[in-house]
Amino acid sequence: MEFTDLQVQRYSRHIILPEVGGKGQKKLLAAKVLIVGAGGLGCPVGYYLSAAGVGTIGIVDDDVVEVSNLQRQIAHSTGTIGMPKVESAKKTFEALNPDVNVIAMKGRLNKDNITDVLKDYDIVIDGSDNFPTRYLVNDACVFMRKPLVSGAILRFEGQVTTIIPHEGHCYRCLFEAPPPPGLVPSCQEAGVLGVLPGVIGALEATEALKLILGRGEPLKNTLLIYDALTTSFRKVKVPRNPDCPVCGQNPTITELADYDAGYCQR
Amino acid sequence: MGEEQKMQEEEKPVRKLDIKGLVCPYTFVKAKLAMEDMEVGEVLEIVLDYPEAVNNIPKSMQDHGQKVLKVDKTGDKEWVIVVRKEKD
Numbered sequence: 001m002e003f004t005d006l007q008v009q010r011y012s013r014h015i016i017l018p019e020v021g022g023k024g025q026k027k028l029l030a031a032k033v034l035i036v037g038a039g040g041l042g043c044p045v046g047y048y049l050s051a052a053g054v055g056t057i058g059i060v061d062d063d064v065v066e067v068s069n070l071q072r073q074i075a076h077s078t079g080t081i082g083m084p085k086v087e088s089a090k091k092t093f094e095a096l097n098p099d100v101n102v103i104a105m106k107g108r109l110n111k112d113n114i115t116d117v118l119k120d121y122d123i124v125i126d127g128s129d130n131f132p133t134r135y136l137v138n139d140a141c142v143f144m145r146k147p148l149v150s151g152a153i154l155r156f157e158g159q160v161t162t163i164i165p166h167e168g169h170c171y172r173c174l175f176e177a178p179p180p181p182g183l184v185p186s187c188q189e190a191g192v193l194g195v196l197p198g199v200i201g202a203l204e205a206t207e208a209l210k211l212i213l214g215r216g217e218p219l220k221n222t223l224l225i226y227d228a229l230t231t232s233f234r235k236v237k238v239p240r241n242p243d244c245p246v247c248g249q250n251p252t253i254t255e256l257a258d259y260d261a262g263y264c265q266r
Numbered sequence: 267m268g269e270e271q272k273m274q275e276e277e278k279p280v281r282k283l284d285i286k287g288l289v290c291p292y293t294f295v296k297a298k299l300a301m302e303d304m305e306v307g308e309v310l311e312i313v314l315d316y317p318e319a320v321n322n323i324p325k326s327m328q329d330h331g332q333k334v335l336k337v338d339k340t341g342d343k344e345w346v347i348v349v350r351k352e353k354d
Contacts (some may be wrong), residue, residue, distance in 0.1 A: 003299065012295045018330055022299045 001026065007099065011053055019215045025053060029099065031212045032056040034121040036109065036137055038085035039063070040197030041127025041151050041204065043075035048205040050093035050100045054212070057093065058121055060105040061085045072194040109133055111256035114140045123208050126150040127201065129186065131178035132259040138163065138171035139256055142247045147218075149207045151200045154185070156193050156228040158200035161219050161238065162207045166247060168220035173241035173248075178259055196228055277335050279311035279348060280304065286315040286344070293319035294326045297349070301332065304351050309335065312347040320345045 003011070003022065014020040014028075031054050035042045038061035049057055063085050065076040073085075080088035086104035093102045109117060114136060118124060124146050126137050134150070141148040141163060148163040150171060163170050203224065210216045223236045246253045283300045285293050297312050304310060312323065324334040324347060331353035338346045 008292065008295055008299070012291055015295050015298060016291060016326075022302045 001029070007053075010097070010099075014052070020213060024213045024215075027212055027214075028053045028209070029055040031123070032058070032121045033208055033212075034058040034060070034118060034124045035127060036124065036133060037061055037127035037129060038073075038075070038089045039069065039127060039129055040072045040153060040192065041201045042085075042125075043073045043089060044198045044201030045125050045127055045151075045205045045208075046089055046093050046102075047075055047096065048202060049208060050097045050102070052205070052209055053097060053099055054208075055099065056101050056103065056121075058103040058105060058117070059086050059089055060107060060109060060117060061089075062106060062108040072192065072197050074198070109136060111136065111258050114256065115144065118144055118146055121146065123211055124148045125204050125208055127197075127204070131184070134171065135178050135259060136256060139246050139253060141165055142170050143256070147211050149204045149211075149219075151204045153192055153196050153200050155190055156196065158196055158226045158228075160200055160203045160207065160224045160226075161222065162211070164218070164220050169238040169240045170244060170247045172246045172253075173244045174223060174238050176241075176245060193228055199226060199228070277309055277348060277350070280308045282311045282313065284313045285319075286313060288314070288319075289316050290318055290322055294323050297323055297327070297347075298330070301327075301349070301351050306351050306354060309348060309350045312349070313340075314345055314347065315343045317343070320347070323347055324349075 011025045014025050015022050033049055033054050035046050038059050042059060046057055046059055065080050065083050065085055065088050067081055069076055075089040075092040084106045086106050090102040090104040093100055118140055124137060124141055126134060126148060128134055142165040145165045150161050150163060152159045207218055210218055221238050223238050225234045242249050245251060281300060281304060283297060285296050288296060293314055293316055300310055324337055327334055327349050333350040333352050335348040335350055340346050
């Protein structure tokens with residue numbers, strides 16, 4: 001494909017970069033990324049991937065926009081309160097960049113539908129707010145060998161890691177099983193600084209762009225921890241666990257399961 | 267083939283790019299996109315009329331590892347830059 005004059009202008013700052021260039025920009029336009037969650041993380045992730053010209057962005061979420069979301073979920077607005085988050089986000093992303101095809105999926109991923117959703121995408125980005133989805137997405141990505149960029153936030157602290165299944169660690173190498181319901185508070189219970197998902201979401205989007213471009217070093221075998229209060233970034237090494245229940249040598253988890261029981265759904 | 271003739275052969279542009287009317291950074295962006303479509307060793311001739319780009323394009327091309335063969339003023343407000351692709 002050839003760039004139009006408008007595309008040359010829109011992506012000029014990418015094209016100038018030796019690590020991107022016209023070839024890299026074409027890779028971005030051809031890429032298909034799935035974002036799980038259209039909340040605090042999903043909004044900045046989708047916003048920046050749209051700006052970058054990632055050609056196909058799938059986004060899945062079952063929620064509707066509420067006024068309490070707007071302190072951090074920047075793709076939504078006062079005018080879209082009550083609208084499904086995926087529709088609100090699609091509107092915002094496509095207004096930013098008409099080159100992007102946003103596929104809005106209102107619903108919740110579960111063991112029965114996740115394979116069908118993931119199969120059309122090159123990279124998955126987790127911006128979910130709950131453990132059942134987080135583990136389900138990890139396991140599905142391991143089974144389907146899809147690169148997964150995982151992010152999480154609470155209060156003033158966030159984490160990012162990039163999972164290249166069977167090459168580096170997976171989420172269960174890091175935390176083998178979800179914590180018991182109620183042990184880890186949700187953002188709803190514990191609060192979150194509004195800008196925090198912006199920082200972590202931008203890091204997740206950066207990881208995805210690097211994977212698409214094949215440039216730099218992703219956060220493979222590494223967990224990045226950001227503390228907003230002290231403005232510190234810490235990298236923790238996460239080796240692959242040979243006894244990992246899903247990606248280890250003798251996996252005990254060989255099919256997808258839902259962990260919904262007892263977890264707060266929001 | 268004489269030395270001089272051989273030199274001329276090596277510097278013979280396979281592609282000409284007219285970017286008159288364009289301003290920075292699109293001058294370089296267009297030139298870079300044209301280079302990306304060429305093979306290593308091939309030569310690009312760029313015709314331009316934006317004075318700033320006469321300095322900027324050769325500098326950026328060198329930064330990107332390409333070889334600037336010549337910069338000529340060919341008119342009152344027209345320049346020709348010839349670049350050989352050294353690097354993909």
